[in-house]
Amino acid sequence: MKHLFKAELNWTSNKNQEVTVGKVYNKTHQIKIEGKPVLDISAAKAFKGDPELYNPEDLLLSSLVSCHMMSYLYVCSQNGIEVLEYSDNAEATLKVNPDGSGRFVEVKLFPKVKIANSDKIKLALELHQKANQLCFIANSCNFPVLHYAVCEAV
Numbered sequence: 804m805k806h807l808f809k810a811e812l813n814w815t816s817n818k819n820q821e822v823t824v825g826k827v828y829n830k831t832h833q834i835k836i837e838g839k840p841v842l843d844i845s846a847a848k849a850f851k852g853d854p855e856l857y858n859p860e861d862l863l864l865s866s867l868v869s870c871h872m873m874s875y876l877y878v879c880s881q882n883g884i885e886v887l888e889y890s891d892n893a894e895a896t897l898k899v900n901p902d903g904s905g906r907f908v909e910v911k912l913f914p915k916v917k918i919a920n921s922d923k924i925k926l927a928l929e930l931h932q933k934a935n936q937l938c939f940i941a942n943s944c945n946f947p948v949l950h951y952a953v954c955e956a957v
Contacts, residue, residue: 811835827851860907864895866940867910867948875914875934884927885919887957907946914952921956928954 814832830846831853846852847860857865868891879886891914899905918927931950935941941948 809837831856860895860897863907864893864910867895867938867944868893868912870938870940871912871931871934871948871950872914874937875916875931878930878933878937879918879927882923882926882930884923884930886916886927887919888915888917890915907944909946910944910948912948912950912952914950916952916954917957918954919957924954924956928952 812832812834816828830851832844834842834844836842843856844862845854845856845858847858848854850858852858872889872891875889876886891912893910893912895910896908897905898908912931914931916927918924931952935948935950938948
């Protein structure tokens with residue numbers, strides 16, 4: 804089974820600036836996905852972008868955090884675990900090479916989960932591995948996605 808996702812990107816040059824060799828282009832652009840609000844995106848501040856806008860690095864990390872949570876909720880439901888709360892403060896490490904290329908070298912997820920059953924805490928912690936195996940985004944990455952989960956029962 805395959806699913807097709809589409810995104811439309813639109814960017815326009817700042818016509819008030821003269822084009823010269825070595826020009827630093829404005830990095831702000833829009834992504835449109837049918838039926839959804841337009842995303843205003845730029846480069847990260849470190850790469851001469853608008854720091855008030857999302858950047859591709861933000862969006863990649865957000866995708867991983869979101870996909871892991873949804874995969875985790877799925878495996879918890881399969882295992883009779885009632886999840887009451889879920890939060891995460893994830894971190895992504897980007898390495899930039901001297902030639903200007905770069906890549907993410909790892910992502911660390913720090914999920915904090917509250918569940919209803921104290922006798923299922925151990926299983927709830929173990930299920931993060933299963934969620935990682937199911938996560939579409941993590942399966943598409945060429946860097947490790949590490950989990951430092953905490954779980955408590957309410």
